[in-house]
Amino acid sequence: MARWFPEFARDLMEPGHVGQMLPRVEEFVENKEMVVRAELPGLDPDRDVEITVNDNSLRIRAERREESRDDADGYRTEFRYGLFERIVPLPAGVNEEQVRASYKDGILEVRVPIDEKRAEAKRITVER
Template identity: 30%
Template sequence: MNIVKRRNADFPSIFDDLFQTDWFGGIANSNTHVPAVNIKETTDEFTLELAAPGKAKEDFELSLDHDVLTISTEDKKEETTTEENYTRREFSFSAFKRSFKLPQTVNKEHINATYTNGILNVTLPKREEDKVKPKRLIEIS
């Protein structure tokens, strides 16, 4: 979905990448450091796989506000070393936030998440009435 209308198709707008979204409603990756997300759909559920190695499950915050699922993490490290003639202070900060507008077919009461080997897996089960039913034959009486 491209929000910016181009006047000249040969001259790309700098806003094109900024306003593009992926099919699930999250902001598309550009040149920022945002973990990649794989989205898979089966007949029973959607699965989000987010690659975030080096984290612990406690580092993640998942929240659901109406139809928007937000995954975020924040990491702060600070180290101070004082020796006889010098003091060294180093710090780093990293954070990301991904938000996804969920389809109406998701059963929001049964969303769950696991974090294993650097991959955050979020399972979004479909509502029973929205699951694809197998084809069946109807007898003629």
């Protein structure tokens, strides 16, 4: 029982560990941009990462493929393989046409400009 407890506790504490895996993210606003940074080490952003924006949400989807190690004696891995997906709600007023992304040192950074004028609530007059 003591051997499996650390893994069981990790399953409860880590987001996305059970079932679909979620990359860890940090979100903040900087210079009128929503910035979302995701930990995605060991991936090729051209091949393994897909980013979409619609309906005021940002979707980061990635897949880490397991390399075949059939010839390795005593091979074992603790790496996580498979599909990773994270959906981040975006604030009102985002400019979806000017979203940009970069990848460096295993960190994916997505910048979404926020148009303050678009974010303002519009008052609707009730007709009689």
